[in-house]
Amino acid sequence: MKRVTIKDVAKMAGVSYQTVSLVLNHPEKVAQKTLRTVQETIAVLNFVPSMAARSMRAIRTNTLACIFFGERAAYDNRSFQIQDTYWNNVLQVLGRVADTHGYALMQRSQIGDDAAAYALVRDLFLAGRVDGVVAVVERTGHPVLEQLKRHGLPFVVFGTRDPAFSYVAQNNEEVTAEVVGHLHAAGCRHIAFIGGQRDGRGNEDVEERQRGYARAMREHGLAVHAPWAVSGDWSLASGHRIARELCGTGDRPDALIFASDRMALGALKGLHELGVNVPGDVSVVGFDNMHYDDYCIPPLSSVHSPVLEMAQASVQMLLDQILGAGAAPPVQRVFPAGLVVRESSQRAGPARR
Amino acid sequence: MKRVTIKDVAKMAGVSYQTVSLVLNHPEKVAQKTLRTVQETIAVLNFVPSMAARSMRAIRTNTLACIFFGERAAYDNRSFQIQDTYWNNVLQVLGRVADTHGYALMQRSQIGDDAAAYALVRDLFLAGRVDGVVAVVERTGHPVLEQLKRHGLPFVVFGTRDPAFSYVAQNNEEVTAEVVGHLHAAGCRHIAFIGGQRDGRGNEDVEERQRGYARAMREHGLAVHAPWAVSGDWSLASGHRIARELCGTGDRPDALIFASDRMALGALKGLHELGVNVPGDVSVVGFDNMHYDDYCIPPLSSVHSPVLEMAQASVQMLLDQILGAGAAPPVQRVFPAGLVVRESSQRAGPARR
Numbered sequence: 001m002k003r004v005t006i007k008d009v010a011k012m013a014g015v016s017y018q019t020v021s022l023v024l025n026h027p028e029k030v031a032q033k034t035l036r037t038v039q040e041t042i043a044v045l046n047f048v049p050s051m052a053a054r055s056m057r058a059i060r061t062n063t064l065a066c067i068f069f070g071e072r073a074a075y076d077n078r079s080f081q082i083q084d085t086y087w088n089n090v091l092q093v094l095g096r097v098a099d100t101h102g103y104a105l106m107q108r109s110q111i112g113d114d115a116a117a118y119a120l121v122r123d124l125f126l127a128g129r130v131d132g133v134v135a136v137v138e139r140t141g142h143p144v145l146e147q148l149k150r151h152g153l154p155f156v157v158f159g160t161r162d163p164a165f166s167y168v169a170q171n172n173e174e175v176t177a178e179v180v181g182h183l184h185a186a187g188c189r190h191i192a193f194i195g196g197q198r199d200g201r202g203n204e205d206v207e208e209r210q211r212g213y214a215r216a217m218r219e220h221g222l223a224v225h226a227p228w229a230v231s232g233d234w235s236l237a238s239g240h241r242i243a244r245e246l247c248g249t250g251d252r253p254d255a256l257i258f259a260s261d262r263m264a265l266g267a268l269k270g271l272h273e274l275g276v277n278v279p280g281d282v283s284v285v286g287f288d289n290m291h292y293d294d295y296c297i298p299p300l301s302s303v304h305s306p307v308l309e310m311a312q313a314s315v316q317m318l319l320d321q322i323l324g325a326g327a328a329p330p331v332q333r334v335f336p337a338g339l340v341v342r343e344s345s346q347r348a349g350p351a352r353r
Numbered sequence: 354m355k356r357v358t359i360k361d362v363a364k365m366a367g368v369s370y371q372t373v374s375l376v377l378n379h380p381e382k383v384a385q386k387t388l389r390t391v392q393e394t395i396a397v398l399n400f401v402p403s404m405a406a407r408s409m410r411a412i413r414t415n416t417l418a419c420i421f422f423g424e425r426a427a428y429d430n431r432s433f434q435i436q437d438t439y440w441n442n443v444l445q446v447l448g449r450v451a452d453t454h455g456y457a458l459m460q461r462s463q464i465g466d467d468a469a470a471y472a473l474v475r476d477l478f479l480a481g482r483v484d485g486v487v488a489v490v491e492r493t494g495h496p497v498l499e500q501l502k503r504h505g506l507p508f509v510v511f512g513t514r515d516p517a518f519s520y521v522a523q524n525n526e527e528v529t530a531e532v533v534g535h536l537h538a539a540g541c542r543h544i545a546f547i548g549g550q551r552d553g554r555g556n557e558d559v560e561e562r563q564r565g566y567a568r569a570m571r572e573h574g575l576a577v578h579a580p581w582a583v584s585g586d587w588s589l590a591s592g593h594r595i596a597r598e599l600c601g602t603g604d605r606p607d608a609l610i611f612a613s614d615r616m617a618l619g620a621l622k623g624l625h626e627l628g629v630n631v632p633g634d635v636s637v638v639g640f641d642n643m644h645y646d647d648y649c650i651p652p653l654s655s656v657h658s659p660v661l662e663m664a665q666a667s668v669q670m671l672l673d674q675i676l677g678a679g680a681a682p683p684v685q686r687v688f689p690a691g692l693v694v695r696e697s698s699q700r701a702g703p704a705r706r
Contacts, residue, residue, distance in 0.1 A: 026379075063459065063482060088441055095460045104482070106416065106459045107448050129416060129457070129482075236648050262645075269648040292615075295589050295622040297650050 004047045013041040043119065064098050064318060065106040065124060066091055066134040066158075069117050069144055085234070085262065086288045086305065087136070090158065093311040094134060101315060106130060117144040125153055132318040134158050138203040154321035156314045160204050166317055166330040168310040172205055175303050175337040176212030177219075179257055179285050182301075182339055184220045186347045188255035188283055191217065192228035194242055196259040202231065206259050209287075213257065228253060232263045239266030247276050254282055255345070261286035261293060261302050268296055268344070283345040299342035306335035357400045366394040396472065417451050417671060418459040418477060419444055419487040419511075422470050422497055438587070438615065439641045439658065440489070443511065446664045447487060454668060459483060470497040478506055485671035487511050491556040507674035509667045513557050519670055519683040521663040525558055528656050528690040529565030530572075532610055532638050535654075535692055537573045539700045541608035541636055544570065545581035547595055549612040555584065559612050562640075566610065581606060585616045592619030600629050607635055608698070614639035614646060614655050621649055621697070636698040652695035659688035 010017040015038060023030050023038040030038070041047075068087070095105040106129070108120065121144065124130045132154035135145060140162035148155045149165060157167035176193070183191050193213040195206040217224050228246065232238030239258055243266070246253055258264040264286030268278060276282050278298055286293070289304035310333075317331050363370040368391060376383050376391040383391070394400075421440070448458040459482070461473065474497065477483045485507035488498060493515035501508045502518060510520035529546070536544050546566040548559040570577050581599065585591030592611055596619070599606055611617040617639030624631050631637055631651055639646070642657035663686075670684050 061482060065457070088445060091444075092441060096462075099462060104418070104459045104461050104477070106457045108457050109449075109452065124457075129414060236644055240648065265645060266648050269650065272650055291589055292618060292645070295593065295619050297622065297625055 004045045006047070009038065009041050009045055009047050012045065013038045061129055061131050062102060063104045063106055063130050064094075064132050064134060064315065065108060065121075065130040066094050066136065067107075067121065068109040068136045069138075069142055086260065086307075089288075090136075090307055090311070093307050094158075094315070097308075097311045097315045101319060103131075103315070114143045117142075118147045121148060121153070122151070131322045132156075134314055134318065136160075137162075138198075138201065140164075140204065154318055156317045156321075158310065158314055161332070161334070163332075164330065166321075167332050168314045168317070169332075169334050170306055170310065170337045171334050172208035172337070173212035173215070175339065176209040176257070177216035178339050179303065180213055180216035180220065180222075182341065183255045183257075183283055183285065183345060184216075184222070186279075186283065186345060188347070189222055190225075190253040191222060191255040191257065192225075192246060192253040193257045194228075194239070194259060194263065195231040196234040196263065197231045198233065206231075209259060225253075232258070234260055234262060236262055236266035236269075239263030240270040241266075243267035243270035244274060247271060247274060247282055252276075252282065255285070256282060257285045259287050261288045261290045261300060264300055264302070264344075265292070265296060268298075268300065272297070278344050279347045283347060285339075285345050289340050293340075293342060296342075296344070298344050301342045301345040302340055304338050304340050306337060309335045357398045359400070362391065362394050362398055362400050365398065366391045396475075414482055414484050415455060416457045416459055416483050417447075417485050417487060417668065418461055418474075418483040419447050419489065420460075420474065421462040421489045422491075422495055439613065439660075442641075442660055443489075443664070446660050447668070450661075450664045450668045454672060456484075456668070467496045470495075471500045474501060474506070475504070484675045485509075487667055487671070489513075490515075491551075491554065493517075493557065507671055509670045509674075511663065511667055514685070514687070516685075517683070519674075520685050521667045521670070522685075522687050523659055523663065523690045524687050525561035525690070526565035526568070528692065529562040529610070530569035531692055532656065533566055533569035533573065533575075535694065536608045536610070536636055536638070536698060537569075537575070539632075539636065539698060541700070542575055543578075543606040544575060544608040544610065545578075545599060545606040546610045547581075547592070547612065547616065548584040549587040549616065550584045551586065559584075562612060578606075585611070587613055587615060589615055589619035589622075592616030593623040594619075596620035596623035597627060600624060600627060600635055605629075605635065608638070609635060610638045612640050614641045614643045614653060617653055617655070617697075618645070618649060621651075621653065625650070631697050632700045636700060638692075638698050642693050646693070646695060649697070651697050654695045654698035655693055657691050657693050659690060662688045 006017050006020050010020045015034065019034065020038055023035060027035055091107055098105040121133060135155050136158050137145065137160050140160060145157065145162060145165055157165050159169055161167055161169045180191060193210060195202060195210055214224065230242055232242055239262065243256060246256065256267060258267060264284055267284055271278055271282060278284055284300065286300055286302040289302040293300040293302050313333050359370050359373050363373045368387065372387065373391055376388055380388055444460055451458040474486060488508050489511050490498065490513050493513060498510065498515060498518055510518050512522055514520055514522045533544055546563060548555060548563055567577065583595055585595055592615065596609060599609065609620060611620060617637055620637055621631060624635060629635055637653065639653055639655040642655040646653040646655050666686050
């Protein structure tokens with residue numbers, strides 16, 4: 001699509017391009033009626049002034065935004081509290097890394113439709129409130145990313161490997177295969193992987209983990225049983241429920257891999273209630289390597305996510321875009337996650353079934 | 354202290370006051386050398402343009418900042434990850450509440466000296482990057498608050514009852530007395546309260562809780578023993594260590610109140626290792642009512658903090674200041690926290706010792 005220019009806006013709004021420029025730079029000098037007309041036209045045309053032009057004016061907001069697109073359920077309905085989640089940590093670490101570069105971090109969530117998503121971001125740039133965006137999306141091909149790119153706005157995708165854009169990610173597939181190998185070596189043969197969904201939709205992070213799980217199960221000659229193909233909703237309650245459902249009968253798996261420690265923590269509770277011994281009867285492994293893992297009963301094995309490395313790289317990539325000369329090919333970096341073995345999956349000896 | 358005006362800056366910098374105005378509003382139009390001189394003078398004089406003058410220009414950033422002053426240890430040294438902490442929740446809830454008002458939330462931490470603290474905030478306002486600040490301080494009388502007030506910058510203190518300023522807080526003293534009463538009714542007579550410190554310094558939140566504890570112990574005729582006067586550092590590890598130290602001998606307390614669930618979670622683990630039954634031998638109560646409390650072994654009694662109510666009130670108070678006519682008396686609101694009883698403190702029957 002052809003890039004919208006300031007002249008397109010002026011023509012459609014029926015004003016001179018100097019007036020549009022005034023709206024962009026000194027809105028307080030523009031009459032209310034004209035201001036509204038031009039701003040509406042800017043919105044209709046999805047116009048964003050070119051970054052090159054802006055940077056010639058040497059305006060820096062020294063602010064980055066981390067925006068979650070479509071993460072509706074990231075807000076826990078119970079009094080808006082998001083607690084001990086992976087994304088909570090990502091925000092904190094990003095804020096800290098931005099801090100070390102003298103940048104503030106602004107957080108926003110956008111849970112409406114795709115047009116609203118782009119309008120939100122465009123307005124942040126238009127209003128001179130951010131220099132760049134860390135974009136969190138659930139899957140590749142989110143339309144807001146294409147629009148950001150078309151308008152030359154600095155952004156990096158966090159966590160999702162969209163081949164068209166700059167991103168930071170972790171090696172989910174490989175590390176999940178490693179978890180299966182670890183459990184196999186410890187004698188487990190009936191290994192279930194429990195993914196996570198929000199509002200009934202998965203994300204590509206989880207799909208990568210599922211691929212790694214399926215591949216490793218094949219490579220070790222292990223069968224994947226249909227009843228194991230369940231997903232939680234990332235909550236403690238869903239891990240608790242699923243562990244009880246899968247392990248409440250004699251025909252249970254001998255290992256459970258959960259896509260988050262939060263779900264795994266709920267599962268440990270469910271297994272404790274059932275009188276199922278961890279790791280004697282069932283091994284449990286989570287993802288995220290939360291601080292509380294050491295204090296679970298028993299301590300929880302987990303996949304450590306390279307959040308710090310991803311945050312550092314994404315902020316650096318943003319600064320390179322912001323301070324750089326202009327369009328450059330996407331920078332795409334994948335960081336290794338690593339399994340941290342604790343008591344919940346330490347079991348010696350051969351297979352028991 | 355007399356308020357610094359734009360004329361003071363002009364005089365000291367040896368320029369006209371129109372030049373200072375230009376620096377504030379259109380720095381791109383000012384020669385580099387003059388710009389630097391004026392900006393340095395602004396910094397030396399701690400000058401901030403009056404909010405009234407700014408609002409006449411109808412400039413809104415639609416951004417609020419939550420700034421932690423002096424919370425050095427809020428950044429966990431292990432890869433910058435702040436996990437499942439009370440302040441993490443506060444940030445998230447504030448962000449969500451700001452969102453509903455169409456405001457973004459910017460987060461910053463300031464861990465240098467007090468002059469640097471004020472410079473950070475002044476620059477955020479000067480650069481037109483925030484409209485108001487939620488200030489988190491560890492105790493009343495932090496000098497940055499007085500400076501913010503002197504310059505008429507909108508701010509609300511979150512969590513600390515500084516009598517000179519607008520704040521939101523919770524009734525720590527009363528609710529801690531309620532916890533002691535609950536434990537006493539359940540037959541506990543040897544009740545210890547474990548506070549929290551960062552870098553060896555306490556905060557007023559914890560001191561309020563200690564006062565409520567001491568008062569209730571007196572009222573119930575219970576003795577406070579010297580060895581119980583210990584504080585953790587808010588970490589899981591410190592709760593674990595303290596529980597083992599206090600309960601590793603026969604002469605142990607029969608109830609432990611921790612100033613955070615995080616420390617209480619570590620304590621549950623320590624008691625489990627010692628073979629001490631909770632609540633049969635020792636009752637445990639935490640603060641914060643984290644989601645994982647229901648999934649602890651056993652489920653953890655805890656004090657629920659009115660974070661949502663405090664966040665909503667503080668944002669509303671900021672908006673009233675930002676959109677209001679000018680100086681107004683401080684607005685100070687205290688919200689009730691409430692004890693949520695779970696298995697870790699449910700014990701029937703009379704005192705055992």
